[in-house]
Amino acid sequence: MKRFNIRRLFQYIAAAGFCFVLLVEAAMNTKLIIPYAEAFVKRQSTFSETRKKIGDFYVSVKFRGKYRLLELNGFIARYTGRRAYNNVTLLKNGMLGDRVENFFEANSPEPLAAKVVCFSECLDSLKTPFVYVQVPYKMDMGGELLPK
Secondary structure, eight states: OOOOOHHHHHHHHHHHHHHHHHHHHHHHHHHHHHHHHHHHHTTSSOHHHHHHHHHHHHTSTTOTTHHHHHHHHHHHHHHHTOOEETTEEEOTTSOEEEOHHHHHHOOOOHHHHHHHHHHHHHHHHTTOOOOOOOOOOOSOTTOSSSOO
8 A cells, every 4th residue: 555645745736736826827917918819810910929029028017926926936945945046046144146156166357357458458449438346246255155
């Protein structure tokens, strides 16, 4: 006889809940994309134009429930323990910093300095003044704030 696995059951319930939320969000926003779909069906716009307009709609502010999806993403990140996302790492003190891999790969400032000098020389040739101000970097050099 198979043993009952509560963790697996919770995963199925969470996945079903996530799919339900996506379906509700799609249903809420369907009404707003109907004009674009009708224009495509009536051949007043091409498929690529319609796809672009609908895609723009779904990433714009008009998208209903966008903030609920963002909160759901944050909840899932906290639940799963994800600390790095979109090249940003959540540090132990709650601050956001560069992704951990990028931090350790960028040990040498010479490549960036060479690019700044090249840019400055280019602007000098155009007789345009240039001032470089380094943004304060909040990562700790010892690595105590970085996640394991």
